[in-house]
Amino acid sequence: MSETAPAHLALVGRAFPGGQYTLEPWRAWLLTDALGDDTGDTQPHPVMAWMAAVGGMGITWDELFAWFDATADDGPMLGEHQTTLHAPLRSGVTYRVSGKVTSVDRKTGRRAGTFDIVGYELYLHDGQEHVATCWNSLVLPRRLAT
Amino acid sequence: MNVTVGSPLPVHEVRVDPGPMKTMAALLGDPNPIHWDTRAVAELGLGERPVNQGPLNMGYLMTMLARWAGGRDRVLDFRVRFLGNVLAGDRVRAEGTVTGLRVTGAGRIADCEVVLKVIGGDTVLAGTASVLVEPLGPGDHTMTPEAVHQTGRER
Numbered sequence: 464m465s466e467t468a469p470a471h472l473a474l475v476g477r478a479f480p481g482g483q484y485t486l487e488p489w490r491a492w493l494l495t496d497a498l499g500d501d502t503g504d505t506q507p508h509p510v511m512a513w514m515a516a517v518g519g520m521g522i523t524w525d526e527l528f529a530w531f532d533a534t535a536d537d538g539p540m541l542g543e544h545q546t547t548l549h550a551p552l553r554s555g556v557t558y559r560v561s562g563k564v565t566s567v568d569r570k571t572g573r574r575a576g577t578f579d580i581v582g583y584e585l586y587l588h589d590g591q592e593h594v595a596t597c598w599n600s601l602v603l604p605r606r607l608a609t
Numbered sequence: 610m611n612v613t614v615g616s617p618l619p620v621h622e623v624r625v626d627p628g629p630m631k632t633m634a635a636l637l638g639d640p641n642p643i644h645w646d647t648r649a650v651a652e653l654g655l656g657e658r659p660v661n662q663g664p665l666n667m668g669y670l671m672t673m674l675a676r677w678a679g680g681r682d683r684v685l686d687f688r689v690r691f692l693g694n695v696l697a698g699d700r701v702r703a704e705g706t707v708t709g710l711r712v713t714g715a716g717r718i719a720d721c722e723v724v725l726k727v728i729g730g731d732t733v734l735a736g737t738a739s740v741l742v743e744p745l746g747p748g749d750h751t752m753t754p755e756a757v758h759q760t761g762r763e764r
Contacts, residue, residue, distance in 0.1 A: 493632055494636060494668075497633050497636075498623075498668040498672055499623050500668075506681040508671065508681055509675065509681055509684040510664050510668040510671055513667070514636065514637065514664065517637070535641070541663045542690070542691060543689065543691065544667065544687075544688070544689055544691070545686070545689075546686070546688075547686045547687075548682075548686070
């Protein structure tokens with residue numbers, strides 16, 4: 464089984480550029496409607512934490528894949544996701560987003576072949592308050608690795 | 610709220626239509642056509658039905674949890690593994706079971722196992738969640754540690 468490339472292991476700890484995401488009421492309404500949930504409830508849906516985190520991480524998906532020498536054509540997949548809300552989301556608030564790569568692990572499966580699992584964490588802040596943590600794992604197929 | 614370990618959560622079913630996928634793609638700025646272009650889906654050999662976004666699938670489970678617990682702000686922690694795809698035209702069912710109860714400074718927390726299944730198909734999401742089922746108000750002494758003893762676990 465091949466091992467994770469040292470250059471990729473060196474990315475553990477790398478910070479995302481980060482940025483901001485405003486939880487606009489119209490975005491919250493449209494998301495709630497897309498979920499078939501009650502649009503009359505103005506409390507933002509918890510999945511908005513993920514949307515805010517990704518929306519403010521400061522790079523595109525293609526740029527994130529490129530950090531690990533992968534592209535969308537490799538067929539990257541969502542592996543796992545965790546949202547931890549330390550405080551309720553609030554409509555109209557502009558959240559500061561930060562984050563970092565937390566892990567890179569090489570795996571091999573009988574059917575899936577060789578792939579890397581990249582873990583990364585994004586944080587939502589409202590001023591000094593840490594509002595949410597979103598941890599994710601991405602599965603990056605490595606078809607040329609053995 | 611009468612909650613015990615082993616209680617099932619009220620199921621939440623959704624018919625997955627292509628329209629909301631287009632809305633979600635626009636909201637996310639997601640250029641992947643598998644969510645909205647049936648010709649692109651077919652050219653990729655994925656059939657003829659658009660593929661639902663993972664966050665929408667997560668959202669169905671969160672909706673189930675929030676409705677049961679009494680509000681969207683009651684969902685405190687949510688973790689899932691992505692196991693498969695949901696396609697336009699599928700019906701999905703969100704299900705859950707209480708696996709533990711504990712008391713924290715915020716109130717009474719229910720830990721749950723959750724799954725999202727395509728009706729007549731596979732499980733596409735599986736994981737755990739923690740929701741606030743009974744907030745502890747200032748000066749509220751009605752909460753006792755007994756709930757903690759149901760699992761012997763407290764963060």
